[in-house]
Amino acid sequence: MGNFTESRWPLVVPAVVAAILLARLSECKCSFEAIFNFGDSNSDTGGFWAAFPPPTGTNGMTFFKKPSGRACDGRLIIDFLAQGIGIPFLSPYLKSIGSDYRHGANYATLASTVLLPNTSLFVSGISPFSLAIQLNQMKEFKAIVYESQATYGAGSTALPSHDIFGKSLYTFYIGQNDFTSNLAAIGIAGVMSYLPQVVSQIADTIKEIYNLGGRTFWVLNLAPVGCYPAFLVELPHGKSDLDVYGCMISYNKAVMAYNNLLKEGLSKCRTDLPDAFVVLVDIHSVMLELFQHPASYGLKYGTRACCGEGGRAYNFNPKVICGNTKVINGTTVTATACAVPSNYVSWDGIHATEAANKIVASAILNGSLFDPPFPIHELCDLHPIG
Numbered sequence: 001m002g003n004f005t006e007s008r009w010p011l012v013v014p015a016v017v018a019a020i021l022l023a024r025l026s027e028c029k030c031s032f033e034a035i036f037n038f039g040d041s042n043s044d045t046g047g048f049w050a051a052f053p054p055p056t057g058t059n060g061m062t063f064f065k066k067p068s069g070r071a072c073d074g075r076l077i078i079d080f081l082a083q084g085i086g087i088p089f090l091s092p093y094l095k096s097i098g099s100d101y102r103h104g105a106n107y108a109t110l111a112s113t114v115l116l117p118n119t120s121l122f123v124s125g126i127s128p129f130s131l132a133i134q135l136n137q138m139k140e141f142k143a144i145v146y147e148s149q150a151t152y153g154a155g156s157t158a159l160p161s162h163d164i165f166g167k168s169l170y171t172f173y174i175g176q177n178d179f180t181s182n183l184a185a186i187g188i189a190g191v192m193s194y195l196p197q198v199v200s201q202i203a204d205t206i207k208e209i210y211n212l213g214g215r216t217f218w219v220l221n222l223a224p225v226g227c228y229p230a231f232l233v234e235l236p237h238g239k240s241d242l243d244v245y246g247c248m249i250s251y252n253k254a255v256m257a258y259n260n261l262l263k264e265g266l267s268k269c270r271t272d273l274p275d276a277f278v279v280l281v282d283i284h285s286v287m288l289e290l291f292q293h294p295a296s297y298g299l300k301y302g303t304r305a306c307c308g309e310g311g312r313a314y315n316f317n318p319k320v321i322c323g324n325t326k327v328i329n330g331t332t333v334t335a336t337a338c339a340v341p342s343n344y345v346s347w348d349g350i351h352a353t354e355a356a357n358k359i360v361a362s363a364i365l366n367g368s369l370f371d372p373p374f375p376i377h378e379l380c381d382l383h384p385i386g
Contacts, residue, residue, distance in 0.1 A: 057323015074354030080361030
């Protein structure tokens with residue numbers, strides 16, 4: 001099993017950026033005063049439901065005690081990262097009431113893709129808020145910040161100061177929908193044919209944000225979707241394609257191929273932006289460990305969902321998603337939550353539980369998942385995540 005407590009690479013960082021960030025330590029507890037996040041449901045803190053209300057079901061039950069707009073029983077990785085560097089949970093960019101953007105914004109929405117959701121690539125059910133749209137929202141946000149400060153002065157609104165963009169952490173947790181949305185229809189080979197475009201779009205987005213002032217970028221790679229309960233139910237495979245842990249071998253190999261493409265693309269991007277941190281965050285390694293050895297991390301169930309229709313091997317029924325009730329063949333069926341979500345890796349068959357998210361976030365914050373290494377402990381007086 002992997003060790004997520006120590007860095008696995010020699011410490012090599014862009015010297016200019018490191019010097020600038022380290023110089024700020026005398027001014028604040030963390031060199032990052034904000035987070036701007038781009039993503040899908042894995043990091044959506046309520047954007048999709050702000051655009052298409054209302055949220056339903058038992059999402060949010062563990063921490064928020066009510067629907068929170070998150071596809072989880074509680075907090076997401078991005079919530080824990082914000083907590084770790086000492087800033088509030090990120091407000092969704094699409095939430096017009098009650099939001100506070102002084103410490104960043106979250107552009108992620110459920111079902112978002114990196115590539116534009118056109119019919120030639122994706123099936124129905126994909127969010128209109130692709131990465132390109134999220135980038136445009138970021139550009140508009142910066143323009144509004146500058147306009148607001150010019151009109152009202154600094155500190156007079158729920159917006160950050162105009163110099164925040166160079167003091168922010170830019171996170172990307174997106175790409176899963178590009179990978180999974182077409183797998184059943186066109187197979188692994190068909191999906192792999194356009195994944196280089198996904199990587200290219202992420203790299204181009206980083207470069208555009210660099211031109212907006214961003215200098216520190218964390219890109220989370222793809223988790224082993226071949227272990228997720230929903231995909232074990234929905235994707236075609238035979239028993240010979242299952243490994244000893246019950247995960248689909250072929251799909252997980254494809255995930256690894258994509259992650260290698262992403263690593264290569266970010267390496268090239270790093271060369272193009274030598275005074276920036278462009279960091280791959282290898283959450284795949286942690287998630288794979290959780291699915292394969294849940295008991296080693298205090299969990300009980302890997303490839304079984306917490307919230308779903310009981311009586312099924314993976315506790316997942318694609319006809320009735322978590323928290324919903326439907327009449328199927330004359331029978332009323334409800335997908336209910338388990339009693340103890342913290343025993344599970346998977347919340348609803350597609351997304352992780354708060355317990356799994358906390359384990360992943362802890363591994364990120366202890367510095368063991370960065371490629372190349374990133375001096376998070378030198379740059380931030382990290383707060384404990386509870």
